């Protein structure tokens with residue numbers, strides 16, 4: 001959707017100019033200045049002038065506009081592998097050439113933005129304590145210049161306390177904003193989804209407003225999955241160019257609470273390695289690895305009862321479905337992967353198909369005892385951190401949670417190999433790794449007085465909980481519009 005001014009229905013528009021504009025045949029090459037040409041190539045803008053020739057990928061073109069005499073093109077310039085910053089080129093335009101140039105510029109912006117919305121209206125939230133506490137600095141230095149050069153409409157607010165982003169999302173004027181952009185780790189997006197989910201018009205709010213992350217935290221899984229980067233400036237560019245993408249959200253019920261999860265649910269080793277190693281923060285990212293290995297070598301088990309509503313059981317079928325989605329080249333707008341009931345309504349969250357964790361088990365569900373469970377890990381996205389592609393078959397809106405279960409009594413060497421296999425990308429095919437697509441599950445930890453449960457990286461009480469997916473309930477922006485950036489299966 002373009003927010004450029006239109007003269008349709010404008011009583012003051014000049015009808016002659018309009019007819020002239022319509023008659024202009026838009027050439028791919030525009031002659032500018034004395035000896036320069038700008039050509040719209042296949043994937044890039046080719047600039048040829050007396051100084052040099054260069055190709056500027058359309059993806060990097062942020063904006064283009066006229067002043068009185070000049071045409072200015074703003075773009076993201078690669079400074080290093082992980083850092084880009086805005087730059088511009090400007091050429092004089094003859095008055096007589098103005099009409100042709102205007103038509104050419106409009107074609108350039110079409111190529112630069114494709115299906116992505118231009119000039120997105122963004123509510124930017126900054127967690128001043130995210131990551132190493134430098135989210136504010138990252139925003140001013142790396143992110144804001146890109147947003148401004150792309151002529152995004154921005155409104156910035158710092159979060160003041162834990163849960164503040166929930167309140168902001170609950171009260172957000174959803175007609176004023178297209179995007180809530182979180183300069184944070186995965187904690188703020190979790191809060192924003194829940195704030196939108198708490199509203200009386202939850203379904204409309206969640207389908208209209210895209211939640212995105214600018215990686216400024218410790219865990220930046222959302223940015224890795226949707227933008228393929230942990231760099232704030234690159235993520236800013238990808239968000240400017242991001243395509244609206246429906247995202248499955250998962251309702252979690254625990255005691256009498258219901259809330260939403262967008263990323264993961266873990267019980268046992270993964271939750272403990274993250275949440276029980278706070279005292280090892282000085283180790284940085286290594287604290288998770290350390291915590292994981294210690295428990296792996298001790299062969300720690302996490303007994304539980306588990307009931308699962310499985311959608312796809314075998315890895316081969318999961319792989320086939322993934323590849324089908326990968327090869328789907330249908331225009332993003334025509335993808336019918338958001339069910340009608342989640343769109344456009346003004347109602348609250350969808351009702352729970354399978355009740356809550358406090359209800360009797362739904363018909364057809366059976367609790368099975370997992371006495372020696374070593375790892376229970378459920379994921380809605382692929383990468384759980386940079387280089388941790390735990391759920392390579394995960395898709396944004398297939399209506400499923402990917403569930404990994406590993407027995408805790410496998411040999412130490414096998415356990416160690418599976419840990420290393422996550423990074424090398426061979427984890428999925430390991431025989432002892434159970435990988436299923438599930439619609440919902442209930443898990444009841446047993447024989448443990450205390451323990452850890454993590455939902456989207458946040459600690460919740462060590463009590464039974466139930467999870468149920470809602471296909472395409474939420475909205476994010478992604479590079480592809482339909483798959484994650486992690487290597488798939």
Ligand SMILES: Nc1ncnc2c1ncn2[C@@H]1O[C@H](COP(=O)(O)OP(=O)(O)OP(=O)(O)O)[C@@H](O)[C@H]1O
Nearest residue numbers: 130131159160161162163184185186187217218219
């Ligand atoms: N001003 C604030 N003071 C204290 N906590 C805040 C503030 N703003 C946000 N928070 C909380 O900080 C928590 C962590 O946020 P986030 O995930 O964005 O950062 P992070 O660095 O990745 O976090 P973590 O180190 O816990 O993984 C969230 O629970 C959020 O509610």
